[in-house]
Amino acid sequence: MNGNVVPLKRGSAPATPSLAPILSLTQAAMNSVNQVILDRMQSEIPLIPALAGHLISGGGKRMRPMLTLAGAEVIGYQGTRHHKLAAAVEFIHTATLLHDDVVDGSETRRGKETANIVFGNPATVLVGDFLFSRAFELMVEDGSLKVLKILSSASAIIAQGEVDQLVSQRRIETSEERYLHIIGAKTAALFAAASRIAAVVAERGEEEERALDDYGRNLGVAFQLVDDAIDYDSSAAEMGKERGDDFREGKMTLPVILAYARGNEEERRFWRDAVAGFTNSDKDLAHAVELIRKHDTVAATRERARHFAQRACDALAIFPDSEARRAMVQAAQFAVARGY
């Protein structure tokens, strides 16, 4: 252990942070994780691998299993137990994505038609259930009750976060505090759990577990904040995300929460109507983007994200300097630099 401060500053990192170091750090193990994913999404019912594969092979970044793999590297775990668990994490994530797209009626994800559009809502719900069950089967095979506890608890928290988000949808009164609580549950809980389990399989102590949990959780919040910023950021149209989705769905994300808070009476009236769903044409979206630019709330959201990314990096300070730690720091820097 040492008490290094891990700065998120330009000085100690390349000018353009990159995912390359973490990708190369985890590449060999990720091949093994991908093999588990491919093997275990099979079923005697051909629709299941077809639908699951549509999303799983659809160019996802495998961000969450990557956290498990990187966590194992940073603590120097030599085994391979975490490969199966990283696949379980990806299955839980995939199940929630499938259900999310049904819930939101989303039509595109990662630049492709969503599974619910291609295969219909019913099959998409059920294949999500299958992947979720399969995730638990993988964890049971590994046999760690502690990992099972961490991931079943995270799953319950994710579902609660999703319901909470649904309840907050089209509610202009959603505060920044409440929003952070929601993304802490719906996004950051799985990032935290994915990181933490690396320390569990390595049988490190509570301090290492907590450090990895903090890294994952803060990175998850930062990641979601930037995602939400990108949805209103005109320079980010190339990200593959359908811009303005959140606006049309009346989702209260931070760029909107801050624009509403900073707006004058007329602007607030616009936001109330827009969030309620009365004014959400393309022209309204353009006006929303204009107000967000006026009050600089995409930048403010990104600034918040930097704060959480910094906390993620500082959580790694208990680990000695290593290629793995530097890669994880750069991944956090990359997360907040996305979409510029």
Next chain:
Amino acid sequence: MNGNVVPLKRGSAPATPSLAPILSLTQAAMNSVNQVILDRMQSEIPLIPALAGHLISGGGKRMRPMLTLAGAEVIGYQGTRHHKLAAAVEFIHTATLLHDDVVDGSETRRGKETANIVFGNPATVLVGDFLFSRAFELMVEDGSLKVLKILSSASAIIAQGEVDQLVSQRRIETSEERYLHIIGAKTAALFAAASRIAAVVAERGEEEERALDDYGRNLGVAFQLVDDAIDYDSSAAEMGKERGDDFREGKMTLPVILAYARGNEEERRFWRDAVAGFTNSDKDLAHAVELIRKHDTVAATRERARHFAQRACDALAIFPDSEARRAMVQAAQFAVARGY
């Protein structure tokens, strides 16, 4: 152990089989299970207990947790660990019902509006996910990896059975074999698992586990067959199930499979069109019921159900005669006598 044959005959059972013995056998323990259910469906998000409670307090029979409780009685287990696990089983079942109703677009269940109608599809999908996660949390608290393995595997099988049923919907070529395979997965797997875990927590051997598994599995098949018969049985209108649902959804259940198999060319043409969804008016339903009556396929379906119920009872033969065993035999008899 003894090798008694357990007959499913009138002679050894009351003329009208009843659930009363199994209800009274399990009543005290069921109160404790219900307390766990109520406690653990709570959440900081009020919509979650509201939606879950809509279904859970909606007059369900708690059939599956009852199997866990009755199984514990028949093997003489003295502890209470199975209460939490029985609640987990009910949560898994509730999650699948919520998702089923979304998948089928069902409007009523147990004579009430379904959760998807009252609360909408999005919340219903997500609360299903929450209950499913909660089920695993309960199992993790209990701490038996063997129970976790049995129930995670059953959950994956259920999801596959549901997808399989979806794929078979509106496909006239679905055979009796394939239908039995589907209901074995979507219904009987959880009945089997719910029973089996009683022997696991009691740390009985493989023989007892298998006997309870066989009882549950065969009872599950019998139960589903009778459910499917009732949907076409004019004398069963009082059962609270919306009659003709399966017909309108183009579900290939045994009464239809047999009526198609036994029908002449003109009748087969009718079934092909009906299952494909071209002819499913009330008048068509009336004609379907007429054909089913002509070929006596409700009775044939019930006869198949009796076969499986008999196998369920015979599986109990390894246990000594007891109040519990007699109650379980009568429950199987009741399952096939329902709706007359």
